[in-house]
Amino acid sequence: MTHKRTSSRQRPGPAALRLAVPAGLGLFLGACTVGPDYRRPPAPVPVAYKEAAAKEGWQVARPTDVFDRGAWWSVYNDSVLDGLERQIDISNQNLKSAEARFRQAEAIVAEARAGFFPTATINAQAQRSRSSGNLGRGPGGPGSIANSFSVSEAASWVPDLWGSIRRTVEGDVASAQASAANVASARLAAQGQLASDYMQLRIADELKRLLDAAVRAYSESLRITQNQYNAGIVSASDVAQARTQLENTRAQAIATGVLRSQLEHAIAVLMGKLPAELTITPVPTVPPLPEIPAGLPSELLERRPDIAGAERRMAAANAQIGVAEAAFFPTVTLSASAGTAAEQIGKLLSAASRTWAFGSTLAETIFDAGARHAIVEQNRALLDAAIADYRQTVLTGFQQVEDDLSSLRILADQAAAQEAAVAASREAERIIFNQYKAGTVAYTNVVVAQTAALSNAETAINIRQSRLLASVGLIQALGGGWDASLLPGRDRIEADSPLNFNPLPPADTLSSFWDSLPRLW
Template sequence: MSADPLKHAAHRRALSVLCAAVTITALSGCAVGPDYRKPDVAGAQAYTDDAWKEQAGWKPAQPSDALERGAWWEIFGDPVLDDLVKQVDVSNQSLKQAEAQYRQASALVSGARANFWPTVSASISSTRTGRYSTSGGGTVTGGTVAAGKGITNSYQAPLSASWEPDLWGSVRRTVEGDVASAQASAATLANTRLSLQATLVQTYFQLRTADEQKRLLDDTVAAYQKALDLTQNQYNVGVAARSDVVQAQTQLKSAQAQAIDLGVARAQYEHAIAVLVGKTPVQFSLAPQPLKIQPPAIPLELPSVLLERRPDVAVAERQAAQANAQIGVATAAWFPTLSLSATGGYSNSVWSQLFEAPSRYWSIGPKIAETLFDGGARRAQTAQARAGYDAAVANYRQVSLAAFQNVEDSIAALRILEQEAQAQDEAVKLAEQSLAIALNQYRAGIVSYLNVITAQNTAYSNERSAITLLGTRLNDSVGLIKALGGGWQATKLPDASAINLHSQAPAPEAPAKESP
C-alpha cells in the first residue's frame, strides 16, 4: 500500500500547529490581575488572645465543659427541643433554598472549568439547490423559465473543533472567582442553618416562658380565689366591708383576663415553630410544659479565632476573593486572544458516495485577535471590578467588626442579667414574705384589704419579672452561641477540588466534644 505524501504533510502541519499551541499555553502560566490576599480587619489586633472586654466579672465554662460541636442546642438538655431542631435540617424550606443555591453555584464552577477544553461538534446535512438561468438556449415565456434549469444536491458530514488557550488567565480567574462564590454559598448555607436553629431555639424558649407565665397566672388566680373566699366570709360575719369583696373580685377577674390574653402570644410562638420545622400550623402542636431550664455556662472562644468561627464572616471574605478574581478577568480583556480551529469531514453531491475517500476534506489554522478601540469599555470594566473589590473588602471588615460587637453584646447581657436575676430572686422571696404577713394581719383585723391587694400585686409582679428574666437569659445564651458561630469553622468550606456539578451541599457537622 503506497502512502500519500500530501496527506502526511498535512497531518504534520496540523500536529505542528497543535503542539505550538500547547507549548504556548504551558509556558504562559501567568494569570493577569492581582493575587488575592485576605484583607486585614482594623481593630481586631486590639484584642488579646485570652480576653473579651465584657468578660470581666462573668465566668464562662471551662474547656472541659465545651458545647457539643454541631448539636450545640443539646447543652440545654431538653429532649423536645432536640427533636424540633433536628427537623429543621430535614424540612425547613429556607434551608432547602440555600442548599439548592449552593448546588447552583457549584454548577457554575463546572461550567467555567469547561472553558479550559476544546469545543467539538459534529453534524450531518443535506441541501438541495435549484438554479434558474436564461443562458444556454433557455427562453422566458410569461416570466417562467422554459430552459436552463439546474438542480444540485449537497451532502455534508463535518466534524469541527475550536479552542482558545487561556494565555492570560481569564478562564483561571473566572474559575477562581466562581470557586470563591461557591464557597460563599456554602458559608451562606451554614449561616442560614445556624440562624434557623437559633431562631427555633429562641422561639421555643419564648413559648416555654409563656407556659411558665400561664402556670404562674393559674396559681395566682387560685390564690386570688382563696383571698376572695376569705374576704367574702369576713363580710358575711360583718368583719369586712363590701368594698373589700369588690376589690377582691376585681383583682381575680383581672388575673383571669391576663391568663386568657397570654394565649395569643403562645399560639403565635407555636405557629412560628411549625413553619420553622416545615409544617403548617394545623399539623403541629406543643403541649404546655413548665420552664425548668437554667442558662448554661457557655465556653468562650478566644477573640483571635472568632473570624474563623462565623459563617457570615466567611461569606463576606469569600465575596472579597470573588471580587478580586474579577479584576483579573477584566485585565485579561486588554490582551490579544489566540484561538485554534479545525474542521474535517465528508462532502459530496451523491449520498451513496458521501463517506468515500475522495469526499474527505479538512482545514486547520490559528487566529489572533486584538481589540484596537472600544470607546473605553475595557477601562470602565476594570474600574468597575476594582471598585467592586473595594466594596467587598469594606463589607468584610464591617461584618467582622459587627461579629466582635455581637459577642461583646451577648457577654455583657448575660453578665448583667445574671446579677439582675440574683437581685430579682431576692425580691421574689421578700414579696412572698410580705404577702404572708399582710394576709395574717388582715385575718386578725389589723390592716385593711388594700394592704393584701398591694402585697399580692407586688408578689405576682416580681414572680412574673423573674420568669421573663429567665426567658431573656435563655434567649441571650442562644444569642451568644450564635455570635460565636455555633461550632462552625472556616475549615468546613469545600475546597476547589470538591466543587463540581455533582456537589452535594455540605451537611452539618456531626457532634464532637469541642467548643463552639
C-alpha cells in the first residue's frame, strides 16, 4: 500500500499565487480615502473698494499693469533703490530663514510619501552562550556552550486602505505651499520695509536741503541786521533774535543726520550686510509719486501671499480630519522574512539552514475611552480656527488697501492745500522782511514770518513722505505683483524633494563618522 507524503515545507503553488494576486489587487482597488474633501470656504469680498470709488477719475486696472511682477519698486524710477532691493533675495536673513523652513516642509512631504512603500531591514547575529548546569538536560547537556549564527531579511508593508497616508501627504503638501507663501510674504515685507526706509532717508535729505537753505537765508538776515545795528538803526535785541533763529535752524539741520544714519543702518541690515558696509550718497531729488490702480477686490484673494498662505493652512487642517478618521478602521500589515541560521558559520549558506516566513496582521482598536473621537474633534476645531484666521486675514487685507487708498486720496488734497500755504507764507516772509529793512516793522515780525514759512515747508515735505509711504503700503497691500499661480504645485514640491531609496546615510554623516573614529581609540 502506497502512502502519499505531505510536507509543511511545501512551496506555494500556482493556485495559491492566483489567489494572492487578486487579493493584493483588491487591497488597492478597495482602498478609499475617508475624511472630508477640501473646498475653500467663502470669504467676505466687496464689489468695489470704497476709497477707490471716492477718487475722481479712478479706473479699474490691474496693479501688474503698472509695476513689474517681482520688481514693483521700479515704479519709482530710482536706480539706487533698484540696486538695494535686489540684494534682498541674495542675503536677507529673514528670507533665508523662511526658505529653509520651506525646504523643511518639502522634506516632510517626502517623509510622508515614504509611507506608501514597504520597509525592509537586514539583520546579522552571532552569539555564543552557556546553559545553566542546574537546569534540566538541554540538547548539549547541563552547562553546555553553544554557538549560533544567523542572517535574515524582513519586509513589512501597511497598505493605505483608508487614505491615512494620502490625507497626510495632502496636508503636508498644503503646509509646504503655505510655507512657500510665507517665503513670498517675508520677501514682500523685507522689500516694503526697505522701500519705506529708503523713502524716509530721501525725505531726510530733502529736509536737510531745506534747512541748509534756511540757514543760508537766516545768515543773510543776521548780516543785514548786524549792519543795521552797527549803523544804530536797530537794537541789540534784533541781532540776538536773528542769531537765535539762525542757530536753532542750524541745530535742526544737524539733527536730521541722526535719523538718516539709523535708516541707512536699517537698510544695510535688510540687505544682510553690516551697517559699516553701506553708504547711500545723498541725491538732489526725491522719488516721484506713482499712480497705483487698486484693481478689483475679488482679485486680492489671489494676489496677497498672506491670504494664499492662510488658505493653504485651511486645506492642511482639513486633511488632518481624514487622518484622524482613518484611525477608526482596521490596520492591515503584510510581512515577509527570509534568512539562514546555523550553529556553525560555515553552514550558513547551506540549503538546510534557510528560513522564511510570510503572513499578515489585522489590528483594530475596540476600546480607547473616546480618544479617537477626541482627536477628530480637535482637528475639526483646528479647521474652524484656520477658517476664522483665513477670513480675518482677508478682512485685514481689505482694511490695509482701503487705509492706503484713503491716505493717498486725502493726502493729495492736503498736499495741494499745503503747497498754497507754503507759497503764501513765503510771500508773507518776503513782504515783512522788506518792511523790516524799510524800518516799518519790528524784527519780531520777521522771526514770526520766517518761522511760519519754514514750518509750512517742513509740513509739505512731511506730507510728501506720508504719500510715498502710503504708496509703498498700497503696493504691499495689493501683493506687490505676486500671484497665487506662483505657489508650487504638488508635482513641483515632490520633484524638489524626491524619495531617496539609498539606504546609506548622507555623505556628510559618513564623513563625520570616519573623522570621529580616531577619537574612539
